[in-house]
Amino acid sequence: MRAFAQLFTSLDETNKTNEKVKVLKNYFNCVPDTDKMHMLALFSGRKPKRQINATQFRTWAIEASNIPAWLFEESYHVVGDLAETVALLLPDHGNSSNKTLTEWIGEINALNNMPEVEKHDWLNRSWAMLDAQERFVFNKILTGSFRVGVSQNLVIKALADVAELDAATITHRMMGNWMPETYLYEELVHTDTALEDVSRPYPFFLAYPVQETSEKQKSPEAMQALLGNADEWQAEWKWDGIRAQLIKREGEIFIWSRGEDLATDKFPELHALLHHLPDGTVLDGEILSFRNGLPLPFAVLQTRIGRKTLSKKILEDSPVALIAYDCLEYDGEDIRYKTQTERRQLLEGLQATTPYPEVFNISSLITFNSWDELAEIREQSRDMMAEGIMLKRKDAHYQVGRRRGDWWKWKIDPLSIDAVMIYAQKGHGRRADLYTDYTFAVWDGDKLVPFAKAYSGLTDTEINKVDSFVKRNTLEKFGPVRTVKPELVFEIGFEGINKSTRHKSGVALRFPRILRWRHDKPKEEADTIETLKALLGEG
Amino acid sequence: MLQKPLLEFTDKGIYCAKGNFYIDPWQPVDDAVITHAHADHAYTGHKRYLAHHLSREVLYYRLGDIQLQTVEYGEKVMKNGVEISLFPAGHVIGSAQIRVESQGQVWVVSGDYKTEDDGVCTPFEPVNCHHFISECTFGMPIYKWKPQSEIFADVNNWWRQNVAQNLATVIVGYSLGKAQRILQNLDLSIGNIYTHGVIENTNEALRRNGIVLQPTNRITQESVKEEVRKGIIIAPPSSVGTPWMRKFVPYSFGYCSGWMALRGAKRRRAADRGFVMSDHADWTGLISAIDATRCESVYLTHGSTATFSRYLRDIGFDAHEVHTLYGGEEESPSQTLPGREGFDEEATGEVVISSLPSGEGEGGAAI
Numbered sequence: 082m083r084a085f086a087q088l089f090t091s092l093d094e095t096n097k098t099n100e101k102v103k104v105l106k107n108y109f110n111c112v113p114d115t116d117k118m119h120m121l122a123l124f125s126g127r128k129p130k131r132q133i134n135a136t137q138f139r140t141w142a143i144e145a146s147n148i149p150a151w152l153f154e155e156s157y158h159v160v161g162d163l164a165e166t167v168a169l170l171l172p173d174h175g176n177s178s179n180k181t182l183t184e185w186i187g188e189i190n191a192l193n194n195m196p197e198v199e200k201h202d203w204l205n206r207s208w209a210m211l212d213a214q215e216r217f218v219f220n221k222i223l224t225g226s227f228r229v230g231v232s233q234n235l236v237i238k239a240l241a242d243v244a245e246l247d248a249a250t251i252t253h254r255m256m257g258n259w260m261p262e263t264y265l266y267e268e269l270v271h272t273d274t275a276l277e278d279v280s281r282p283y284p285f286f287l288a289y290p291v292q293e294t295s296e297k298q299k300s301p302e303a304m305q306a307l308l309g310n311a312d313e314w315q316a317e318w319k320w321d322g323i324r325a326q327l328i329k330r331e332g333e334i335f336i337w338s339r340g341e342d343l344a345t346d347k348f349p350e351l352h353a354l355l356h357h358l359p360d361g362t363v364l365d366g367e368i369l370s371f372r373n374g375l376p377l378p379f380a381v382l383q384t385r386i387g388r389k390t391l392s393k394k395i396l397e398d399s400p401v402a403l404i405a406y407d408c409l410e411y412d413g414e415d416i417r418y419k420t421q422t423e424r425r426q427l428l429e430g431l432q433a434t435t436p437y438p439e440v441f442n443i444s445s446l447i448t449f450n451s452w453d454e455l456a457e458i459r460e461q462s463r464d465m466m467a468e469g470i471m472l473k474r475k476d477a478h479y480q481v482g483r484r485r486g487d488w489w490k491w492k493i494d495p496l497s498i499d500a501v502m503i504y505a506q507k508g509h510g511r512r513a514d515l516y517t518d519y520t521f522a523v524w525d526g527d528k529l530v531p532f533a534k535a536y537s538g539l540t541d542t543e544i545n546k547v548d549s550f551v552k553r554n555t556l557e558k559f560g561p562v563r564t565v566k567p568e569l570v571f572e573i574g575f576e577g578i579n580k581s582t583r584h585k586s587g588v589a590l591r592f593p594r595i596l597r598w599r600h601d602k603p604k605e606e607a608d609t610i611e612t613l614k615a616l617l618g619e620g
Numbered sequence: 621m622l623q624k625p626l627l628e629f630t631d632k633g634i635y636c637a638k639g640n641f642y643i644d645p646w647q648p649v650d651d652a653v654i655t656h657a658h659a660d661h662a663y664t665g666h667k668r669y670l671a672h673h674l675s676r677e678v679l680y681y682r683l684g685d686i687q688l689q690t691v692e693y694g695e696k697v698m699k700n701g702v703e704i705s706l707f708p709a710g711h712v713i714g715s716a717q718i719r720v721e722s723q724g725q726v727w728v729v730s731g732d733y734k735t736e737d738d739g740v741c742t743p744f745e746p747v748n749c750h751h752f753i754s755e756c757t758f759g760m761p762i763y764k765w766k767p768q769s770e771i772f773a774d775v776n777n778w779w780r781q782n783v784a785q786n787l788a789t790v791i792v793g794y795s796l797g798k799a800q801r802i803l804q805n806l807d808l809s810i811g812n813i814y815t816h817g818v819i820e821n822t823n824e825a826l827r828r829n830g831i832v833l834q835p836t837n838r839i840t841q842e843s844v845k846e847e848v849r850k851g852i853i854i855a856p857p858s859s860v861g862t863p864w865m866r867k868f869v870p871y872s873f874g875y876c877s878g879w880m881a882l883r884g885a886k887r888r889r890a891a892d893r894g895f896v897m898s899d900h901a902d903w904t905g906l907i908s909a910i911d912a913t914r915c916e917s918v919y920l921t922h923g924s925t926a927t928f929s930r931y932l933r934d935i936g937f938d939a940h941e942v943h944t945l946y947g948g949e950e951e952s953p954s955q956t957l958p959g960r961e962g963f964d965e966e967a968t969g970e971v972v973i974s975s976l977p978s979g980e981g982e983g984g985a986a987i
Contacts, residue, residue: 093886094891148931149931151930169764
């Protein structure tokens with residue numbers, strides 16, 4: 082555990098990419114192969130099954146730290162991270178653990194089905210064996226909230242260097258459903274390509290935004306300068322659903338979401354179409370709620386995401402279908418090296434012969450002759466239930482990850498509204514102990530009605546200013562939440578708006594975030610609930 | 621019959637009506653007793669100052685030509701029948717707790733303090749009293765310091781590694797207190813110590829006061845950059861990110877502060893190394909210090925006052941939260957105070973100037 086804790090500390094201590102890669106390589110070079118696999122699993126979001134639940138963890142931590150429960154909660158609010166709070170509160174016995182990461186995770190997995198009293202005993206003994214930094218990473222593993230300030234790309238780059246393989250191969254082999262207990266390091270870094278797992282998806286190719294923010298509109302001239310001639314590009318609508326990869330190999334079917342979750346069971350409507358595909362086919366596409374051949378808002382799809390079981394009613398209320406974008410494997414061959422146009426032809430061929438055209442749609446191509454024309458077409462995005470336009474270079478290969486150059490997304494401007502901040506709460510992680518999470522309200526007559534929460538969009542300097550405002554203008558405290566004197570006005574941007582019975586304001590927003598601080602607006606000039614509701618038709 | 625309290629909180633500072641003097645006042649007064657020379661405790665504009673003699677030169681340097689009387693620890697001064705004496709607070713060189721006694725009633729004002737002996741200033745000494753006015757900057761159980769020998773072993777190792785990797789070493793700590801504590805514990809076999817002008821001015825003031833410090837070199841226009849890069853540079857928080865500091869690129873930058881105990885605070889500072897080291901008492905230190913006074917009541921002036929006073933009441937103390945300008949409930953590790961050199965940066969997160977509970981009449985937090 083010492084090496085793993087040290088890895089965590091060293092990664093925290095640098096913002097420099099090269100330095101991080103060095104630290105990672107150093108780690109790979111000094112730990113056993115099984116530890117490497119466990120580390121890769123943790124760093125790519127494959128956490129061990131939770132054996133000690135949140136209540137047990139909290140209760141036992143309070144007991145072991147020998148302080149009242151309220152003081153534990155106060156400490157948690159200051160630290161902003163449960164694992165770290167517990168690591169800091171527990172008494173230090175001056176120990177440090179020689180056990181490997183593999184051994185620790187083995188012990189955690191062995192807790193399964195153990196009586197509660199034994200789990201409790203094991204946890205106390207384990208805490209006593211570790212120093213504060215080790216306790217912190219141990220708690221992170223145990224509570225399943227493992228997030229590190231390092232991208233998977235960097236981890237893969239370091240591993241690729243150590244294993245002397247290229248990063249794209251490692252990325253591919255890191256995809257899908259594997260367990261560090263059964264996936265061997267030799268399998269990950271082997272040089273023989275015949276050993277691939279039938280369920281394994283390809284890494285997704287992601288588009289780069291044409292414009293970073295809505296304030297920086299791209300003119301057709303700027304599009305020409307950025308992308309060159311319009312006739313080198315294929316344009317499609319940018320659909321707002323769940324990006325997915327659909328696999329048919331050796332008679333088996335798999336549906337992967339972009340978060341690398343195996344979601345085959347979540348979309349029974351798509352099984353028949355997949356079974357009908359020839360073996361050795363992999364499609365890239367978007368899964369959306371559809372009715373009568375038309376996509377429904379994301380909010381409809383949301384009602385079935387995250388459900389363990391899909392009731393008949395849910396399947397009826399929000400049926401899904403696929404809009405296919407691309408074909409990555411054809412007749413058992415990885416065809417990512419082929420051009421966009423070639424892959425598109427193969428995809429069209431597959432779609433043309435499906436007996437299930439109502440669930441197997443193809444993302445239609447937009448006909449346009451100039452950037453001017455496309456800019457005009459883009460204005461219809463909201464009517465099409467699309468988020469904007471996707472641009473794909475006709476001779477592009479299917480690449481790995483988010484890359485500048487061949488795939489671009491040209492999103493429409495967010496909807497926006499001016500709102501007053503009325504509540505604030507402290508953030509987590511880097512923003513712990515700073516008021517960074519705000520609730521915004523609009524006017525309903527002379528009352529302010531809360532309608533959205535947002536955390537992102539301000540610079541560090543602005544956050545410090547708002548934090549200081551919150552501290553000086555608190556009206557009431559409810560646990561971690563503060564009611565703040567209504568005064569500051571912000572422009573809130575969002576991608577969509579829907580009716581909601583769960584929210585006081587009667588609306589729910591999609592991706593709300595702060596666009597800017599309206600220093601120029603007094604609170605009286607913030608928008609009203611009527612203005613907000615008028616946008617309902619557009620979201 | 622109840623005695624009238626000897627000290628009270630006013631909008632100018634902690635006041636002794638009987639002796640007609642203030643302790644660490646923040647508004648101009650006639651007589652000010654000063655716990656230590658940090659700017660949030662030693663304000664300018666008073667007629668007469670009383671402080672420990674080791675604060676003398678720093679006070680002159682920071683406040684100019686003031687009328688200052690200095691005393692030794694334990695020496696008694698009478699003011700209108702009230703006895704004043706100073707005891708070591710262990711916070712920075714010259715820092716003192718102020719003991720005030722009249723008619724058998726004893727009060728102690730802690731100023732800022734730490735309980736660990738840092739080898740640089742006179743160690744903290746608990747003083748028996750009826751009423752203890754204490755800071756609690758780090759009055760949360762998440763703050764527990766390691767012995768400084770461990771921290772300085774880390775600091776020296778880090779410096780040694782930087783030299784080996786051809787990186788300059790910049791260590792940040794405020795100019796009175798942390799800077800001297802750092803420089804006295806550096807291993808001179810690794811290299812020389814270089815100082816930012818603001819820090820060297822304070823060092824010089826302390827040397828005029830008879831304090832012996834390890835040799836330091838002021839960084840000036842004439843300094844040879846290659847030489848400086850091989851040594852260690854002690855810089856104040858206000859210099860972080862300035863062109864002055866960028867002259868030493870590539871460097872590794874370490875930050876010494878109690879706030880470094882939290883990962884979030886550490887990441888916000890973007891320091892390469894965060895050394896958890898404070899001149900304030902940690903959770904355990906605060907509780908043991910308060911307990912050792914055997915006081916009847918304790919008043920908490922700045923830091924995590926709400927949380928800490930509640931906990932003290934839980935374990936049986938008569939604890940009260942009071943508002944002063946030495947920080948306030950909201951002090952936090954998030955703020956820096958550029959251009960306010962001399963403030964104890966750890967203790968003054970943010971100065972909240974709001975209505976202050978005044979002594980008698982208004983009740984509230986009055987004593």
